[in-house]
Amino acid sequence: MFKILGTGHCLPERTVTNDELSTFLDTSDEWISKRTGIKVRHVITDETLSGLAASAASGALEMSGVRAEELDLIIATTGSAEKTVPGIGCMVQKLIGASCPAFDISSACSGFLMALDVATAFFKSGRVKKMLVVSAENMTRFVDWTDRSTCVLFGDGAGAVVLGEGDNLLAIKMHTHGDFDTVGINGPKGNSPFETVDRPERNSCTFMNGQETYKYAVGAMSDDLVEVAALAGISVEDIRHIVPHQANLRIIMATQSKLKIPMERFCTGIEFLGNTSSASEPIVLDIENRKGRFKEGDIVAFTAFGGGLTDGGAIYRW
Numbered sequence: 001m002f003k004i005l006g007t008g009h010c011l012p013e014r015t016v017t018n019d020e021l022s023t024f025l026d027t028s029d030e031w032i033s034k035r036t037g038i039k040v041r042h043v044i045t046d047e048t049l050s051g052l053a054a055s056a057a058s059g060a061l062e063m064s065g066v067r068a069e070e071l072d073l074i075i076a077t078t079g080s081a082e083k084t085v086p087g088i089g090c091m092v093q094k095l096i097g098a099s100c101p102a103f104d105i106s107s108a109c110s111g112f113l114m115a116l117d118v119a120t121a122f123f124k125s126g127r128v129k130k131m132l133v134v135s136a137e138n139m140t141r142f143v144d145w146t147d148r149s150t151c152v153l154f155g156d157g158a159g160a161v162v163l164g165e166g167d168n169l170l171a172i173k174m175h176t177h178g179d180f181d182t183v184g185i186n187g188p189k190g191n192s193p194f195e196t197v198d199r200p201e202r203n204s205c206t207f208m209n210g211q212e213t214y215k216y217a218v219g220a221m222s223d224d225l226v227e228v229a230a231l232a233g234i235s236v237e238d239i240r241h242i243v244p245h246q247a248n249l250r251i252i253m254a255t256q257s258k259l260k261i262p263m264e265r266f267c268t269g270i271e272f273l274g275n276t277s278s279a280s281e282p283i284v285l286d287i288e289n290r291k292g293r294f295k296e297g298d299i300v301a302f303t304a305f306g307g308g309l310t311d312g313g314a315i316y317r318w
Contacts, residue, residue, distance in 0.1 A: 001120045002131070003166025004316070005066060007286035008059025009159040010052045011042040011273075018152070027148045037249020041155030041274030043140045049082045049158070053136035054095035056158040059286070060132065061096070064162040071162075072128035074102035075118060077111030077135040077278040079185060079307075080142050088136055098132075108183075109245050109306030110174070111135055111278030112159070113314060116302075117172050119163055134160040137277040142185050144205040153248070154206070155274030159282025170299075171231035173224065174312035182212045183307040216311075217251045221303045222258040224313035228301070232315040236261060238299055239315070241288075245304035246270040246280035255303075267293070277306070294318045 017040045018029035032038055044052070053076065061068060076089030081104070083091075089102035107114040112135045122128045136158035143151040185206050221244060229236045236259055244252050249270050256263050269284045276283060281302055294300060298318040305311040 001167060001169040002123045002163040003168035004161050005130075005164045006060040006062070006064025006162040007160070007282065007289045008056045008061070008063065009157065009283040009286040010055035010059065011157045011283070012044045012047050012052065014043050014045045015040050016043050021152055025148045025152070027152060032152045035250065036153060037270050038152065038274050039271045042157055044138050044156045049078070049080070049136050049138045050088055050091035050095060052156070052158040053088055053092045053134050053160070056136070056160040056282075057092055057096050057132055057134045060160040060162045064164070066130050066162050066164070068096040068098040070130050071098045071100045071132050072130055073100050073122060074098060074132045074134065075105060075115045076102065077105045077107065077115050077133070078137055079106055079108050079111065079277055080138045082138065089134070092134055107278070107306065107310050108308050109247065109275070109277045109280070110304045110308070110310040110312055111306070112281045113172070113302055113304045113312045114174055114310070116169070116314060117174050117312070120169065120172065123163070123165060129165055131163045132160060133163065133282070134158065135279040135282050137279045139206070139275065139277055142204055142206050150206050153275045155276050157273065157276045157279050157283050159279045159286055161282055161285070168317045170315040170317055171228045172312070172314040173228050173231060175220070175224070175310065177309045179309040182209050182216065182309060183207065185307070214248070214251060216309060217247065217305045218254045218258065220305045220311035221245075221251070221255045224303050224311055225259060225301055228313040228315050234299065234315065239265065239301045240298040241265055241267055241294060241300045243267045243281050243285050243288075243300065243302050245306070246273055246284060247275045247305075
């Protein structure tokens with residue numbers, strides 16, 4: 001399948017603390033921290049999402065020693081693109097100086113894992129030797145900043161990995177459970193004079209049923225880790241590091257408790273990132289990779305869930 005040759009990430013310069021949010025929301029640092037684990041998040045101001053994605057990609061390329069011209073394919077993931085067309089993948093291709101095909105995947109917070117799953121098919125077919133996966137999200141554009149239950153959760157950022165030929169991916173499995181109501185982002189209203197369909201009041205804003213999302217997330221992440229571990233021929237106890245989607249620290253802790261895996265094996269950054277949707281895993285992966293956390297031969301697991309509803313897991317040997 002493939003191996004990871006390099007990782008990268010890029011965050012907006014501006015940060016917003018819980019205390020700052022409490023100046024215009026009926027909330028507090030204690031309320032947010034207790035329920036989510038989030039203390040601060042990065043937000044886009046004068047940056048562009050494509051610029052963040054290109055910077056993350058450049059960091060991954062530099063680490064890998066791969067030149068942009070050597071890439072055979074770029075897969076980008078986002079649910080919050082700055083443009084409907086062109087896709088973020090096309091924009092990154094231009095910005096980094098690549099010439100390969102590029103396309104986007106929209107699979108909410110599971111997008112990074114979905115892209116890795118798609119990547120396996122390209123490597124198996126022999127159509128690619130080097131590939132870039134970049135996940136970039138501008139979630140703060142798509143929240144209702146008067147709704148304290150959702151707007152405090154999200155942040156912006158981009159993460160990327162460069163993939164090459166190898167057999168380090170041991171197992172990967174994705175799931176979809178069609179659902180329109182639990183969590184999502186409404187599309188733009190548009191201005192067609194022929195439409196008669198009623199649109200939601202808060203167009204283009206994130207909506208979430210918190211209790212249902214929590215129950216689904218804990219069950220999905222724990223079940224997916226057990227499933228992919230079995231597919232890889234290992235037990236969950238063999239997993240050295242887990243890189244989970246960073247949605248809510250309570251969800252991660254509940255998953256840890258259910259699986260009885262030591263909490264120190266979970267890579268977390270939600271306290272200073274917030275929920276960066278599909279970008280959360282590659283961002284945290286790069287942060288921990290640059291700290292030297294992962295050693296050759298370590299078993300690293302990924303798990304994610306998101307609107308759709310989508311979820312999945314993967315087992316990777318570092």
